[in-house]
Amino acid sequence: MPASLVISAPASGVGKTTLTLALARAWRQRGLNVQCFKSGPDYIDPAFHAAATERASVNVDSWAMDRGTIAHLVSRAVDADVVLAEGSMGLFDGVAARGVSGTGATADIAEMLGWPVVLVIDPSGQAQTAAAIAAGLRDYRAGVRLAGVVLNRVASPRHEDLVRRALVDAGIAVFGALPRHAEISMPKRHLGLVQAEERAEIGQLIDEAARFVAEHVDLDAVLRSAARWLPQPAANGLIVAPPGQRIALARDAAFSFVYPHMLEAWRAAGAEISTFSPLADEVPDASADVCWLPGGYPELHAGRLAANARFRNGLRAFAETRPVHGECGGYMVLGAALTDADGVRHEMTGLLGLETSFAKRRMHLGYRLAELAAPMPGHQPGARLRGHEFHYSTIVAQPDAPLAVVHDAAGAVMAETGSRRGHATGTFFHLIAEDR
Template identity: 90%
Template structure:
C-alpha cells in the first residue's frame, strides 16, 4: 500500500516543483520508494521528478485522458511507498468546458484518486489573508480534501508566526515554513524551467532542496497526512497508436518535448524507437519507416540547425519515401524558415512551406482538439486528437494543405491547422491522446 498525496498551490510560481523534488529526494534518501506524476500537459517537470526519484514520471490529464487511462498510468506506483502528484497552475485552474473526464484542473486528479492536497502558500505581502486563501481553497469543492499547508518564502519569524496562527485558527495544519533560499531556485526560460538534462548540477540542487526542506518541514507529519492507496486494475491503457513499426525520433536539447506516456504506449504496441540528434548533424535511421520530430527549443539553436547539412539532407532523403511528422518546434523545423528572437532568418528543411518568427513573440497556450482532414503517421483522416499547444512563435506563412480542423477548449476554431505536403505533416499542438 502506498501513501498518495497531491502537491498544489493557489497559483503558478509559488514553489510546487521545488517542494515536490525536495520531498521526493528526502524520502528517497530515507529509504522509501517514491513515484511522481505531473497533472496537466508539461514536459519539463517529469524529467526533474525522475532526477529526484530515479523513477520515470508521467503526465495525467483529466481534459485529454479518460479515467481508465489515468488509472493505467497511475498504477505504475503500485510498488512505491509514496506517490506524489504535482499539480499545475492553481488547484482549481482548468478550462471552462469539460474534456474527457474533467477540465484539466489538478483538483480533478485529487478527487478522482481521493488523495489529499498539500498546499504550498507564498504569503509574501500577506499575513492573515494567506489563511483566508487557504480556507477558501479547502472549502471550494467538497470532493477535494486539504491535508495541510507548507509556507514558502516567509519573510521573518514574526511573519511566520502571524500566518501560522491564522491558519491554525481556521483549522488548517501547517507542516512547515520555508524562508527564502536562493540556492534552491530553479533557472527559467520562456517555456518554463530550464530542462533537467541541461543542468549539470541538478543532483546537487535537489539534494540541497531536500536538506533545506527536511530542516524546516515535518516530513513525518506530511507522510501521515497522505492517503493510504492501492491502485485499481485499469480497464484501458493509453489511447495512442504508434506512428510506425520502427520510429526514428529526434532527441536532443532542441527536440526534447515528448510525453513519456507516448513513448511507453508506442513501445507497448510493439514499436521500436531509434533516436538521432539534429544538433549533432545526424539524420534519421535509414532503416526506420517513419520519422518524428518533437517540440523543444529549436528557436535557440536555429543557426546550428540551419548549418547542419547532413541532418537536413538526410531528413529530405527520408521524406522522399517515408512519412515525417513534426510537433510544434519540430513542425517549425520542417518548414521553410525560422526567424529567431534577434530577427535573424534561418533556412530550415523546406519539407513544408511553414515560416515562423520569434522576432515578435506571441504566446499560444491551451488545449487543442483536432479532427484530421488528412492522415498523419499513426492516425487516419477523421481521427479526433487531443493535445496541447504552448509556444511563442508567430506564423508568417502556412501555405500548404491544412492537416486538421483545430478547436481550442471553448470549441472555437483556431488558425493553427497544421500542414501536409507529400510525406511531411506537422502540427503546432503536441499529441496527448486520441478520442475513441
C-alpha cells in the same frame, strides 16, 4: 499501499516543483520508493521528477485523458511507498468547457483518485489573509480534501507566527515554513523551467532543496496526512497508436518535448524507437519506417540546424519515401524558414512551406482538439486528437494544405491548423491522447 498526496498551490510560481522535488528526494534518502506524476500538460517537470526519484514520471490530464487511461498510468505506483502528484497552475485552474474526464484542473485528479492536497502558500505581502485563501481553497469543492499547508518564502519568524496562528485558528495544519532561500530556486526559461538534462548540477540542487525542506518541514506529519491507496491496474490501458513499427525520434537539446506516456504507449504497442541528434548533424535511421520530430527549442539552435547540411539532406531523402511528422518546434524545422529572436532568418528543411518568427513574441497556449482532414503517422482522417499548444512563435506563412480542423478547449476554431505536403505533416500542438 502507497501514501499518496497532491502538491498544489493557489497559483503558478509559488514553489510546487521545488517542494515536490525536495520531498521526493528527502524520502528517497530515507530509503522509500517515491513515484511522481504531473497533473496537466507539462513535458519538463517529469524529467525533474525522474532525477529526484530515479523512477520515470508521467502526466495525468483530466481534459485529454479518460479515467481508464489515468488509472492505467497511476497503476505504475503499485510498488511505491510514496506517491506525489505535482499540480499545475492553481488547484482549481482549468478550462471553461469540460474535456474527457474534467477541465484539466489539478483538483480533478485529487478528487478522482482520492488523494489529499498539500498546499504551497506564499504569504509574501500578507499575513492572516493567507489563511483565508487556504480556507477558501479547502472549502471550494466538497470532493477535494486538504491535508495541510507548507509556507514558502516566509519573511521572518514574526511573519511566520502571524500566518501560522491564523491557519491553526482556521483548522488547517501547517507542516512547515520555508524562509527565503534563493539557492534552491529553479532557473527559468521562456517555456518554463530549464530542462533537467541541461543542468549538470541538478542532483546537487535537488539535494540542497531536500536538506532545506527536511530542516523546516515535518516530513513525518506530511506522510501521516497522506491517503493510503492501492493502485488498480486498468484493463483498457492506453490507446495511443504508434506512428510506425520502427520510429526514428529526434532527440537532443533542440528536440526534447515529448510526453513520456506517449513513448511508453508506442513501445507497449510493439514499436521500436531509435534516436538521432539533428544538432549533431545526424540523420534518421535508414531502417525506420517513420520519423518524428518533437518540440523543443529549435529557435535557440536555428543557426546550427540551418548549417547542418547532412541532417537536412538526410531528412529530405527520408521524406521522399516515408512519413515525417513534426510537433511544434519540430513542425517549425520541417518548414521553409525560422526567424530567431534577433530577427535573423534561418533556412530550415523545407519539407513544408511554413515560415515562423520569434522576432515578435506572442504566446500561444492552451488545449487543442483536432479532427484530421488527412492521415498523419499513426492516425487516419477523421481521428480526433487531444493535445496542448505552448509556444511564442508567430506564423509568417502557412501555405500548405491544412492537416486538421483545430479547436481550442472552448470550441473556437484556431488558425494553427497544421500542414501536410507529400509525406510530411506537422502540428503546433503536442499530442496527448486520441479521443475515443
